[in-house]
Amino acid sequence: MSRRRRIGVAGVVAIALVATAAGCSKGEDQVPSIGYAIDNVLTTYNANTVDGAASGARQAFARVLPGLSYLGPEGRALADGDVGTVTAQPGDGLSLLYKVNPNAVYSDGVPVTCDDLVLAWAAGSGRFTGPDQAPLFHAASRAGYSDIDRVECRPGTKDATVVFRPGRAFAEWRALFGATELMPAHVAARAAGVPDVVTALQGEDTAAAARVAAFWNTGWNLTEGELDPAVFPSAGPYRAQSYSAEDGLVLVANDKWWGNRPATDRIVVWPKGVDLEEKMASGDVDVLDVGAGSIDGFDPGKGFSTVHEPSRSSEQLVLATGGVLGSADARRALASCVPRQQLFDTLGHPGYAPQSGLGSGVLNSRIVQADTLLYPPVAAVAGDRYLRADTGAASAALSASGQGPITVRVGYLAPDARRAATVAAIAAACSPAGITVQDNGSADFTPSALAAGKVDAVLGGTASAQGAAGADSLVPPAYSLAEGEGSNFGQFRNGRVTEIAGKLAVETGYDRQLGLATEAENILWSEMPSIPLFNEPRTTAFADGMHAAVPNPTAAGAGWNMDRWILLR
Template sequence: MTARRGIRRLLGAGLVASLTAALAACGPSGPQTINYLIDARVNNYNVNTVDGFSSGAVMALARVLPGFSYLGPDGELVADRDVGTVSMEQGSSLKVTYTFADGAKYSDGQPMACDDIMLAATAMGGHVKGFNAATGAGYRDITNIECTPGGKTAVVTFARGRDYADWRALFGVGALLPAHVVARKAGVANVVDPITKNDTAALAKIADAWNTGFEMHPGKVTAEDFPSAGPYRVAGYTTDKGLELIANQAWWGERPAAEHITVWPRGTNYDTALKDGRIDVVDTADLSAADRMQGRTESTAPQNRAGAKDARPLSVTSLVLSGKGAFADPAMRKAFAACVPRDTLARKYGANGLVWSLRTVAPADSLGSALNQQFAKRYPRADAARARTLLGDRQGEAPGKPTVRIGYVAPDAVDKAIVEDIANSCTAAGIDVTDDSATELTPASLGKDVDVLIANGPTGIAAAGTASGFPAAYQLFGGDGLDLPDFRDAQVSGAVNDLSLTVSDSARLPLLRSIETAAWDSVVSIPLFGTVRAREATDKVQRVVPGMAATGTGWNMDRWTRK
């Protein structure tokens, strides 16, 4: 990562660390050990599957699995020239040449090769069955890749008229998995030949290896399955010691400043580490965790966020509705939306206390404020009378009160309070709302175990968002992995397609209006507010720069140092 942004001042300063905390921070690699708490699971090395995308994997592994670009502190794309170079040729169709740096190799000694690019494009392109990709945004527009197995260069050609505007994000941070590991697990010599020859039997094995071969859980991590191409590599993963990252000796770029980073995700004893004073950096929606880390005895979260001075976020907290069961009926979806107290929820938990009414545009977007006003009258607050009327419009109305099961990954104090507020409001409308949270809840739970999923961004509970708004916009593209409700509307999918080719705000505006109008008419989901997260570090560490995007504050962890 050669390009750097100026270091910002983090919120607050911690109290003087106790002797116990100081000794704990030393860890196995001396005084450069830094402990980083995140609020999501890390259960997959592959951040491109549906589960991997929704988790905290890319927050933890951004400097383990680099690509040709990374997300800077404001979600902007920055070329990662340590990995290689990219050149674009504009002709009858977009053509992009990717060349890996001469020294680019994995921690197991295997070189990075165009095989990695071919695998990523195939897995996420949607043209080969069997891959459980989180999204096909941009990759679905690729029609050809020139790659010789083991070669350092790939030439990627896009379909004519399909010049994906955010093409620089493709094959970026987290997108490239070690193709040689996938080939080994699939029992093939390399992944390029089966893809080129359309060998369906081999492709099925490759897809299975890509989907399931990189699952990682505490106590079940072996180095040969998780080689790194970044400044850090995975050294161990246990509930007691967290996810341990150490300097990758095969890394060809600038050596990381800290030899050892321990990431504490859900599923580890992160709370014990927090109580013991070991945590140095947090990126979490649990604002109390930052207070505890800094030694603040009183909560800094205001009761009314309308007076807060939150940075405009890149992601939106929403209620994602299932398209099955009770919510298969549009009248039921509308009735539920009518009893959700969006104004109350935003005031208590949202960025700047502002109700957000958009799915494809975040508050940080240049069009955000103006466009949000245009949809401000869509279910702005609870209206029990309207909800009861809409309930009466249901087809084949069943006797008794309808029940709505809301799910989120537990424990989560804010999500729990959100469900309680919705339940209290919807009771007056004749709708029972239950809290069906679970520690192992995943996007696949929607429509099975729960009717509604509380999500930050399209699917997740971790940090989310990019400056471009992609791939999040694909949550309304029929059949995409981000389309959890399975919303199928040809006009909306077409508009998302056109949006993905568009750069100027004047061209984006009518497309976004069309997309959001249709989404509200069908009540695919219910946006609530811009997401609030704590991104802080104690005064024991330096060079920590808060990251507003999906990679979170760990985007530059290789520059962190301990005082």
């Protein structure tokens, strides 16, 4: 039976009252539960860990764990006044005053405080390391947070002053402490046996930080069944109620939410792995947000409005810097036989053909967005190189690497028809050069397999993400190539590229950005830690009768405003 038909009559009546207030016409009833399908797995509540950032956590929990901002459809951070405010303070360096909404409280009754900001900063700062100097917190990115000198916060209060290091005025500060980045510090403190997480982290108590980090890294992992409200409290319009393969991730209205009540009381998030055709036919899925062409032969068809569009995620091959691809010559050999133009022509722009900007051609920059003024001169670095398969160049580069025939294992989250076709096309083009390309896509794949040596390349989006990804920013793609970053799955090391990533984080002038990005691309096309292909195409489908649903081809996905969704039948 459809999940929608299992909702009780009382729930239907309650929701119908909301629909009436929203102005539904006579004869239309509001559907009490909306199904939302994404093309990524759900393994953790914490979207900030290395594996969490590559998962679907950002799409699922943006309205469960909101922050001081959210990622809008244009890819820019927009202020979320329900959670609080941030104001830049006068002075020589960058200093920000954060004021958390006085009414903000978690679903377990514990207030949202500046403690949560301190935990987010500590986790992303890279400041806390173990005896081997490895970061205690397995954060996906340190961008912005590593630039913070200190967070001034009196434990349990609502205000915090965030002071940046001299010369490190992070240009995109409005995006800090955003949706899914504020985790409940009181839960981590309790689990770690740390009475006061603020004092411990501000005082750089390594032993206490290690216990907090151990929980932050894995303590919010998802397992099937009811989700303990004491471990998974919400600070948003929805709270996570349960999670299972059969029933999906069930989000229900949070009665402690202080803002506008969700327009629909129940959202079910269906992760990758469910039978989408069956779920849509049964009425369990009303919103679909997946990679275009990822489901072989699938068309939402009648009853849905469908949009195909380019995203801000850069479809790419992220390469290992060890093993058979340990030398730049070997990586250039692979790049020489990858038919990038063919891949774009056949897989890169389904259902649309813009003349410029996103989705208009082969992607020739790893860092700069294709719809910016910076893109044409930066992309010109690539010239006409590496557009079409060149067997001679690939063979010569492979020989220069000192290797004979090699096998390159390409991993991605399967099933994915478009990525399978991508690997097949690369395999056919590279075989004559002595490079066997092997499809290692799997249903349990994570980009961490690259660092572990289980694959030689990841086929994915920006920062190796397997589902929705990307923003209108230079920072995430640049930092995914910086040494020591969790999202640098290929473990690429180049001191100058790392330095440039740091400079791009604080630089706002066009000329300086142009010079830095151009220099970086010159290095990257030589060292070849990744091979950019095209802006990842996305497909978003909404059931007929859906109101307030808007595609968001960024890391946020279509669920960015799920609390406003209304479905009328």
